[in-house]
Every structure is written in structure tokens, then in C-alpha cells.
């Protein structure tokens with residue numbers, strides 16, 4: 237890096253805002269499997285004005301930039317290369333305004349998801365996006381990746397909770413679209429352009445988030461299901477029978493349930509012989525009412541022979557025990573060398589896809605281990621495939637992703653493309669679609685300085 241660029245960056249962000257040398261190499265590029273930071277410098281602007289000046293300078297010098305939030309991304313999108321500098325949002329953590337009447341929260345992009353949830357809760361409101369990495373993931377990162385998580389079925393992905401945002405373009409232009417209203421059809425919806433664009437079109441610097449009334453009651457059940465075809469019937473029954481309150485429909489295949497409950501980490505709430513286990517959760521405003529609704533649903537499902545066993549939780553402790561099984565990804569590390577996949581596909585295609593995949597994997601790796609769980613209501617499956625050597629990952633990726641092309645599936649349901657899934661984007665997007673993405677990229681970032689090499693190559 238030219239010394240004058242470094243000096244000019246320091247002039248903008250000051251000594252606190254610029255890290256170099258071992259302060260950079262001691263940082264990680266990711267919380268899970270992170271490599272040490274390869275970049276030449278980490279720039280930490282204190283506000284949008286500094287961010288804008290930094291990008292303007294980088295644009296003039298054609299200096300590639302990697303944007304970093306909480307580093308919890310799972311597709312290596314925030315990984316750095318030696319010719320890059322990092323722009324980190326870690327000093328942009330202001331909660332700017334909570335508007336109770338409009339039910340909006342305006343924040344800087346470096347605020348963590350958990351801090352947003354807590355700020356909403358303090359005002360007796362609710363920010364519905366939620367995921368396991370909430371303590372580190374930033375609002376900017378969740379916007380850049382259009383994060384999904386545990387409540388998509390009811391509230392949608394991140395894009396459904398963002399009313400407006402401010403983004404700084406590659407040349408430093410600050411686009412302020414801090415819209416607060418739900419209805420605003422005035423030309424192109426610019427905030428949506430940046431949501432899910434993985435930092436390739438602009439750096440998100442602020443956001444106006446849509447808050448919801450806080451659900452004050454929930455009811456949760458674990459049920460056992462014998463047959464895949466019953467799962468979608470049960471989902472339909474839950475959607476219609478819970479008065480719009482269904483907030484989770486999480487399916488654990490036997491392989492997952494057995495693995496997680498077989499050690500001494502959890503007591504299995506029901507026996508481990510059933511092919512499928514489902515967590516059904518409903519949210520509303522009255523505890524008795526939600527319990528009653530869910531109980532009636534379980535009775536109807538038993539009568540229709542859609543479920544074989546059911547536990548309706550009676551306390552928060554019982555509820556937490558059930559969710560702890562679903563959330564226990566650590567148990568999966570026993571399958572090392574282990575590979576995780578986040579895909580989506582239409583529910584009617586799932587069973588055949590998984591059977592064919594199982595056969596293909598058995599041919600290549602007879603001792604492999606396949607574990608499946610997911611947000612079935614969103615068509616989103618998480619596959620964990622163990623006992624496959626890391627050196628054979630490319631073959632494994634091809635076996636998992638290629639069949640999705642013919643059945644309307646997606647190689648990434650919620651984790652995006654980054655570097656990791658770039659070779660497989662073609663299985664979910666047509667050539668014309670990818671070409672249009674490139675046209676947008678070229679228009680907004682003609683020197684290709686923002687997160688170059690992620691999503692696709694120019």
C-alpha cells in the first residue's frame with residue numbers, strides 16, 4: 237500500500253481509527269474457522285462522514301476494501317487478502333432514535349443484533365430477527381446478508397424488518413434513504429438493493445428497523461412424526477389452526493435428534509425411534525389462550541394421525557430444554573471431518589432429494605454420516621455431513637448443490653454466497669440473472685473495490 241494512502245487514511249480517522257502491523261495480523265477474519273487477518277490495515281471510521289471520506293479515497297486509489305461487521309458470517313465473505321484494507325464498523329455503534337409511535341429504531345450499522353433486540357425490549361417492543369450469533373452479529377452484517385434465523389416463518393427475513401437505510405457507495409457518495417414509513421412506492425426501492433448484496437454494492441452505515449408489538453406469551457410443543465408426507469400436512473394444520481400465531485416449525489430428522497440426545501448433554505424428552513421430531517411454537521398476547529390453541533392443535537393432529545407423540549411444555553425451563561436440543565450444533569462436531577450446508581428447496585422435493593443424496597454420498601464415502609434439520613416452514617434445510625475428508629470438499633459440494641438446479645432449489649437459503657459458494661451460484665441463478673447482478677455492480681462500483689471476488693467474478 238502506498239504510504240501516502242495510509243497517511244491520508246490516518247488523517248481521516250485519527251490514530252484510534254487506523255490499525256496496522258501486528259494489530260492487524262492478530263485479528264481474525266471470522267469467529268468460526270477464521271484465518272488471521274491478511275489485510276494491510278484496518279480502518280475504523282467513527283461515523284458516516286469518516287466512512288464516506290475513507291471510501292472516496294480508496295476509490296481514487298483503486299484500493300480494494302473488505303467490509304467487516306461482527307465476523308459471524310458463514311461463507312467467508314469477510315475474509316481478507318493481502319492487497320486489501322478492512323473497513324470495520326466496530327466504532328459505529330450508536331442507537332440513534334427509538335420512535336415509539338412509528339415503532340422504528342434507527343441505529344448505526346455496527347450495533348449488534350442483541351443490542352437492537354434489547355433496545356426494542358426496553359420500550360416494550362420487539363425486533364423479530366433472531367439467530368444464534370446475536371451477541372456478535374451486527375445490524376450491518378445482518379442487512380448485508382439478509383439474515384434469516386428462527387422466526388422467518390412469521391416475520392420474514394431481515395429485508396422485511398428494514399424500512400430504510402443509509403449506505404455509502406464505493407466512490408464515497410452517501411445515499412441516505414432513512415425512510416420510516418411502511419408504504420413508500422416512490423421509484424426504485426433503494427434500501428432493498430443493498431439488503432443481501434453482501435457488501436458488494438455499498439457499505440451500510442445506518443438503518444431504520446421496523447419494530448413489532450412484543451409477543452407476551454408463547455406456547456411450545458415437541459411432536460413426533462412417522463412419515464415425511466405428514467410433515468407438510470402438519471405444517472398446514474398448524475398455520476390454519478394457530479390463528480396466524482405460528483412462529484416456528486423446526487424439524488429434526490431422526491439422525492439429528494438421536495445424535496444430539498445420545499450423549500449426556502441432554503435428557504431425551506421422548507424416545508429416539510421416531511423418524512421426525514418437530515418443534516411447534518406459537519406466539520401471542522395471552523398465555524392461557526396460546527396454550528389452549530396449541531393443545532387443541534395437538535389433539536386435532538393426533539386424531540388425524542399426523543403425529544404419534546407430543547409434549548406440550550408447561551414451563552419456560554421445559555421450553556428451553558427442547559430448544560437446547562435443536563440449537564446444540566456443538567454435538568455435531570463429533571462427526572469431524574464435518575461439513576455444514578444451508579440449502580432450500582420446495583417441500584415436495586425434499587424427500588426424494590435427500591434419498592438421492594444419501595445414495596450418492598454412500599457410493600463415495602460408505603462411512604459418511606448425514607444429519608438433517610431445518611426450518612421446514614421456510615423450505616430451509618441444514619445438512620451436516622460428517623466423516624468426509626476436508627480434501628474432498630469440492631466433490632461433496634458438487635453432489636449437494638448440483639441436483640438443486642433441476643428442482644428449483646437454492647444453494648444458499650440464508651447464509652449467502654461469499655467466496656465459499658461462488659462456484660455454485662450458477663445452480664440457483666440463470667446466466668441472465670448473474671449478468672444483471674454484474675451490471676448493477678459495475679454501475680455502483682466501477683473500479684470493483686468493494687468486497688471484490690465475492691458472489692461472482694467480474
Ligand SMILES: Cc1cc2nc3c(=O)[nH]c(=O)nc-3n(C[C@H](O)[C@H](O)[C@H](O)COP(=O)(O)OP(=O)(O)OC[C@H]3O[C@@H](n4cnc5c(N)ncnc54)[C@H](O)[C@@H]3O)c2cc1C
Pocket residue numbers: 267268302303304305306307308309310312313314325345366367368369372373374375376377378379380381382383384385386434435436438439440441650651654687690
Ligand atoms: C452460531 C451462529 C449461528 C448463525 N445462525 C444464523 C441463522 O440462523 N441465520 C442466518 O441467516 N445466519 C446465521 N449465521 C450467520 C451470521 O450470523 C449472519 O450471516 C450475520 O448476518 C453476519 O453478520 P456479521 O455482522 O457477523 O457480518 P460479517 O460476518 O462481519 O460479514 C458478513 C458479510 O457482510 C458484509 N458486511 C458486514 N457488515 C457490512 C456493512 N455494514 N455493510 C456492507 N456489508 C457488510 C461483509 O463484508 C461480509 O460479506 C449464524 C452464524 C453463527 C456463527
